[in-house]
Amino acid sequence: MPTYTAPDDWTEPQQWISLQRGTTTDPSGNRVGFPHTTTGAASLLAAANTTNVEGGRTAAAQQLAVYRSYVSPDDQSSAAETRVREHGEQTDQRLRARIGYSSTMPSGTYMRTHIVGIKIVQESPNEVTAWLLGRATLKTSSATPEDGSYTRTLAVARWAGNDWKLSAQGTARALQQQLGTAPGIVAPGDAAFNQAGWAAIRQAS
Template identity: 45%
Template sequence: MVRTDKRGGRFSRSALWAAGVMLTAVVGLTGYTALSGDKGPPPSIQPGTNPPASTTATPAPVPVSTYSLPATWTEPQRWLAAPRGARTTGGRETGFPHSTEGALGMLVASSGFDVEGSTTLVDEQLAFYTTYTAASDQTPAREQRIRQGAAKADARARVAMGLPESGPLPPGAWVRTHLVGFKLIQAQPDTVSAHLLLRTAQKAGETTPEAVSYVVGTIGAVWREGDWKLDPSGGASPGPGPAPEIAAPGDVSFNAQGWTAIRQAS
């Protein structure tokens, strides 16, 4: 199924599904989402076309109406140089400063997913779970649920992209996601929660156009075991006001919605 916006840009249901799968992994056991996507121009030219949506409490991503990013770039008014972790665990950054910025640095690191080649969503989600969930919150039963759920989501995403349900992805096929913006809900010494704006891009093969989707979700981080960990208890419940609408960096609405753009410190 393909939908067309008023400028003729198009996005596929597979882009929506892939973005939803990745945010489900990123927000883990908490949060709520709103989702849409579009096939936009290559990022080297300008950000892809992206949808705005008022986020509402919902257990699963849902498609919403689309819009086209204005041709004129508007510089984000707020930037954060997110700190990097002091070490790596299983190839992922850990050891973040005990500060609000450190919590956000962990969220930047934990939101980076790269599914391509022989890597699957199961691999990425299990690495995410074991690295960014406190050891005291991990159980064999929970890991098994995550493994089974990720396997089903991985197979469904492949079908939506027109790819085989199992085996290595073909050359040029991938799904990648990263955090591009945030808006704080609360910040305390050992607890931080925020709305997150994530960008997911996917290609079904070398000759297939890139499809870009943006997702908004909320998530909590807690200081546990000497580092920032994801809060699995539902601590990322929405704040008293509405969540910001989706607006990509470069859109004037990005500033109007109160988003802060991300730069990762060197």
């Protein structure tokens, strides 16, 4: 697993991308209905890779909601949904073992991931491929400091009917095409962030 230590000085990002919220909220509680633009596709990818597990919200419930809201219908099946549920339950088990809770995470503890950088590597009117730079954080108690790390993910958004969706088939193809070309895992504010070609995130409006 690649590791990264942020430098002490700050270098302003040279590229920015302003993400957009979906126009409506679906039955799973997620925002959907992104614009049919490259920025809309990037916004979907960021939303689908954002997590917030705390209180009574489990990783299993979060991952199932993402699956139902954001995964392309072409990639959905009962077997795929079972795999998503099992993966989420395994994540919850690891969290319980590390933090020590039964059903509800103690107050002041959480596991979160949000996207801090995006690099578009291929785009067309109906398909966008991008690298996502994520910031993952874990707080194991209200008295302990937050533990954070950066992640890098390649993902493909495909226009399906009237919205952008995550495409597992497209992502598998892109991973083969992009081998050896992954941008460095570097935080916004690091000079290497610009050298890697990342665009920093402006909050969705």
